[in-house]
Amino acid sequence: MGPTEVGLLGLVALLGLLAARMPVGMAMLMVGAAGIWVLNGWEAAVATLRSQPLVVASNAEFIVIPLFVLMGNLAAVSGLSQDLYRAAYVWIGHWRGGLASATIVACTGFSALSGSSIACAVTMGRVSLPEMLRYKYDPRLATGAIAAGGTLGILVPPSAGFILYAILTEESIGRLFLAGVIPGLILASLFMIAISLLTRIYPRYGPPGPGFPLSARLRSTRQAGAMMGIVLITIGGIYTGLFTVNEAAGIGAFLALVLVLVRKRLTRATLNMALLDTIRTTAFIFFILIGASLFTPFVALTGIPTALAEALTSLELPRVGTLLIILVAYVVLGMFLEGFAMLVLTLPIVHPIILALGYDPIWFGVLIVIVLEMGLITPPVGLNVFVVKGIAGDVPMSQIFRGVIPFWIAMLLCAGILVAVPQLALFLPRSMIG
Numbered sequence: 547m548g549p550t551e552v553g554l555l556g557l558v559a560l561l562g563l564l565a566a567r568m569p570v571g572m573a574m575l576m577v578g579a580a581g582i583w584v585l586n587g588w589e590a591a592v593a594t595l596r597s598q599p600l601v602v603a604s605n606a607e608f609i610v611i612p613l614f615v616l617m618g619n620l621a622a623v624s625g626l627s628q629d630l631y632r633a634a635y636v637w638i639g640h641w642r643g644g645l646a647s648a649t650i651v652a653c654t655g656f657s658a659l660s661g662s663s664i665a666c667a668v669t670m671g672r673v674s675l676p677e678m679l680r681y682k683y684d685p686r687l688a689t690g691a692i693a694a695g696g697t698l699g700i701l702v703p704p705s706a707g708f709i710l711y712a713i714l715t716e717e718s719i720g721r722l723f724l725a726g727v728i729p730g731l732i733l734a735s736l737f738m739i740a741i742s743l744l745t746r747i748y749p750r751y752g753p754p755g756p757g758f759p760l761s762a763r764l765r766s767t768r769q770a771g772a773m774m775g776i777v778l779i780t781i782g783g784i785y786t787g788l789f790t791v792n793e794a795a796g797i798g799a800f801l802a803l804v805l806v807l808v809r810k811r812l813t814r815a816t817l818n819m820a821l822l823d824t825i826r827t828t829a830f831i832f833f834i835l836i837g838a839s840l841f842t843p844f845v846a847l848t849g850i851p852t853a854l855a856e857a858l859t860s861l862e863l864p865r866v867g868t869l870l871i872i873l874v875a876y877v878v879l880g881m882f883l884e885g886f887a888m889l890v891l892t893l894p895i896v897h898p899i900i901l902a903l904g905y906d907p908i909w910f911g912v913l914i915v916i917v918l919e920m921g922l923i924t925p926p927v928g929l930n931v932f933v934v935k936g937i938a939g940d941v942p943m944s945q946i947f948r949g950v951i952p953f954w955i956a957m958l959l960c961a962g963i964l965v966a967v968p969q970l971a972l973f974l975p976r977s978m979i980g
Contacts, residue, residue, distance in 0.1 A: 549585055553848025556581045560841075560891065570887045571833030578840030585847045598839040603832065606792075610719060612828040613795035614704040617776075618660030619820040620802035624811050626773050627669045630655045633770040635677070636758040643745035643752030645681060646691040647738045649674040653695030654734045655770070657702035658777040659802070662827070663922055667696025667930050671937040684751040685941040687744065690949025692937070693930040694737055697919035697957075700885065702730040703781060704795070706831065707918060710886060711911045714838060714893045718908070720784045720791045721975035725912045727781070728970050729960065733916070736956040744952055776801045785974065831886075838890045845894040855899045865903050866965070872896055873917055873961070880921020884929060888918060912971040913964055920957045923950040 547555075556577050563573035575595075583591035602608070621627075634648035634655075641647060653670050660666050671692040678688040700707035703723035712719040745752040780798040783789045789797065806812045845851065858868050879888050900910050922930040931946050938946070964971055 549848045550850060550853060552581060552584050553845060553850045556844060556848070557850075557891075564883065564887060569833065570884070570890065571830075571835075571837035574834070574837030574841035574890060578837065578842075578844040581844035582840065582847065585844070594840055594843070599836045602835050602839050607719075608713070608832070608835070610704075610792050610795045611706075611709060611831055612824055613792070613799045614709070615662075615706075615827045616820065616824045617704075617780075617795065617798040617802045618662060618665060619823045620799065620806050621656070621659040621773065621776070622665065622669055623816040623820055624802065624806045624809050626659065626770070626805075627652070627656055627673055629766070629770040630773060631670065631673045631677075633763075633766040635755070636763045636766045639755035640757040641742075642749060642754050643687070643741040645674065645678045645683060645755050646687055646741045646745075646752055649678070649691045650695045650698075650734055650737045650741070653692075653698050654702055654730065655773055655777075657698040657730070658704075658781070659773060659798075660699055662706055663696045663699035663919070663930060664933055666699035667692055667933045668937065670695060671934055675938055678752075681753060681755050682750075683753070684748070684949075685938065686945050686949030687741070687751045688949075689934050689938050689941050689946045690951075690953055691737070691741065693923050693928075693934045693946065693950050694953030694956075695734075696930045696933070697922045698730060698734060700922075701726050701733060701912075701915050701919060703727060704798075705915065706827075707885065707889070707915045708911065710831065710834070710889055711893070711914065713835060714842070714889065715897050715907055715911070717911065718975075720794075721908050722911050723781065723791070724785055724974040725908050725971045726915065727974055729912050729916065729964055732963065732970065733919075733957065733960045736960055737953055740952040740956045772805050776805070834886055834890055841890065842894045851895045851898045854895060855902050858899060865905070868899070868903060869905070869965070872899070873913070876914065876917040877920060877924075880917065881924050881926065883921070885918040885921055888921065889914070906968065906972060908975055909964070909968045909971045913961060916957060916961045916964065920954060920961075923947075923954055 560573055560577045563576070564570065579591050579595055582594055631648060631652040634651035635645065638644045638647050649670060652674065653666050656670060657666050675688055675692060703726050705726060708722040708726060709719055711717070712722050741752065776798055779801065780794040783797070784791055784794050876888065897907065900907060922928065925947050928947065931943065931950065934946055935943055
């Protein structure tokens, strides 16, 4: 059995383990170690198992993961989610579909602190869903807006998806963060346009909410201003070169802690909750990275990336044709696999192809994250849909999936815009100082 056959067998085994609900990190670690053993011998496999976990766990650059996660968790316990929704609510809640649009705005803001789609969907769903149902919003629009708005958590920086992509491809985390800013704002705008069009066609889906005087709007904006300050300091500091990504993560976590203290929200219970959630999320991501540190060299040994690149080249398709094949494959995989699993499983194969085609890997990272977002609301997996179902227990799953269709189309349109105009993602990182 040749290396390519061993590689294909390993991929099948990995998919089987994932289908059996084995954790992603453990499945990749087992398949990677077994594959290295078959191809390079027992001693090579043992040496890799002994060294790689320590290399990953001791990498100082990875401190950005727990710090940004902690920043998001502290922001959540500080009550910022309510302030964000309230600010958006009083400004645009009187529009037709305004409460759903306010949810998108609030999700965009909270995503700039949390970096997690699940955390964003859960937090904002608990705040906004009761309000939308109180004003007789159609449950499909209400739950669809929350599920879609939550996906912004892995596109708007600081994004856990970008961090994982950067680590797996050895790209700059800071440049990926900046690359996600404009596409994130475009996608949020497309979500709001979808809500506007839907409620124009079906007015009963999103009746207007109450109006508020200017004084109330300004007051709510001031209350949400702390979040904007933290975001501007962290992302602005990266852009100007004032500090590194790790330093930005540390400063952001510190400012979030100060905010919790100022608001008198820091209790033993809230601190324990923030720290335990940070530990769980960090352990989950590091386990995936350790598994990837064994799986990636195994895939390289099989020669599959090179063979696949040569096969695609032999088809003599235009560059964009090859890119579309890759994107369609990601959309299909997103129907069955969780986003992080997709990244780790496919990037060792896809990343060399993208480089060979001459595409910018930073731009491709943003594009792939958008496609991963589509997977978060695509059946049968649709992780964000299941999260929202946990909040809206009375809404049938079928209605939630129907509610996300307009937002899925908006994501597809955003991906198309990014393919047509790559500069939308590359402008900020290319103008980055330092």
